[in-house]
Amino acid sequence: MQLILVRHGESVWNEEGKVQGTSNPDLSKRGIKQAEMLAAKLNQKHTINAVYSSPLARAHSTAKIITRTHNLPINICHDLREIQLGEWEGKHFSQLQQEYPEMLKLWYSEPLSVSVPGGETVIEFRDRVVAAMDKIVQRHEKDEKGEKGEKIMVVAHGGVISIYIAHLLEMNLNRIWFVALKNASVSILDCWGDRACLTLFNDTCHLGEECETW
Numbered sequence: 001m002q003l004i005l006v007r008h009g010e011s012v013w014n015e016e017g018k019v020q021g022t023s024n025p026d027l028s029k030r031g032i033k034q035a036e037m038l039a040a041k042l043n044q045k046h047t048i049n050a051v052y053s054s055p056l057a058r059a060h061s062t063a064k065i066i067t068r069t070h071n072l073p074i075n076i077c078h079d080l081r082e083i084q085l086g087e088w089e090g091k092h093f094s095q096l097q098q099e100y101p102e103m104l105k106l107w108y109s110e111p112l113s114v115s116v117p118g119g120e121t122v123i124e125f126r127d128r129v130v131a132a133m134d135k136i137v138q139r140h141e142k143d144e145k146g147e148k149g150e151k152i153m154v155v156a157h158g159g160v161i162s163i164y165i166a167h168l169l170e171m172n173l174n175r176i177w178f179v180a181l182k183n184a185s186v187s188i189l190d191c192w193g194d195r196a197c198l199t200l201f202n203d204t205c206h207l208g209e210e211c212e213t214w
Helices: 012-016 029-045 057-069 093-099 101-109 122-140 158-168 173-178 205-210
Strands: 002-007 050-053 074-076 151-156 186-192 195-203
Touching (some): 002 122, 002 158, 029 057, 050 057, 057 074, 057 151, 093 101, 101 173, 122 151, 122 158, 122 173, 158 173, 158 186, 158 195
Parallel strands (some): 002 151, 050 074, 050 151
Antiparallel strands (some): 002 186
16 A cells, blocks of 8 residues: 655644744745645545544645545544644744753654653654554555555644654654654555655645745
């Protein structure tokens, strides 16, 4: 089977530079445009068999835009929500630098050693995301004849996609925040049982003029 992993379009808080976590801002005007451009690309290239989404508005709204022409229900999976960041949520990164300078530094260098007040640890986050994704994969991996499985789209968050890919690739989770994903990006995994091959990562070419080139 193939997993098409989509990060939501830009949210209002992305635009404002605020920490989101499990807070629930919706898409910005730019985010809506990004989702529409992504939908056009996916409609050209892929026949989707099922769609799963985080319950948070920025992901669910992205999924709704993408699925307008697919006539598919959106399966809400609560364990696909972003990492819970407790007291950090709703604050600008500049505020965190002032209020939690040492913790913020560790968050990016050794996140496994950090417990954000009121939030999840990286391990707790990984465990719930992996459990949720494993259930999706098992449900769609192959048909009754054992033939090639389906194409499943999962619309979620940068942290969710990064932690799942890092888990599959057996990465050091202290480097998890170096696996960065852009808004409205697409990553693809081909899956066979307990094996997975990352065939596309952080693709934003569908965003046209918005696509940053190196």
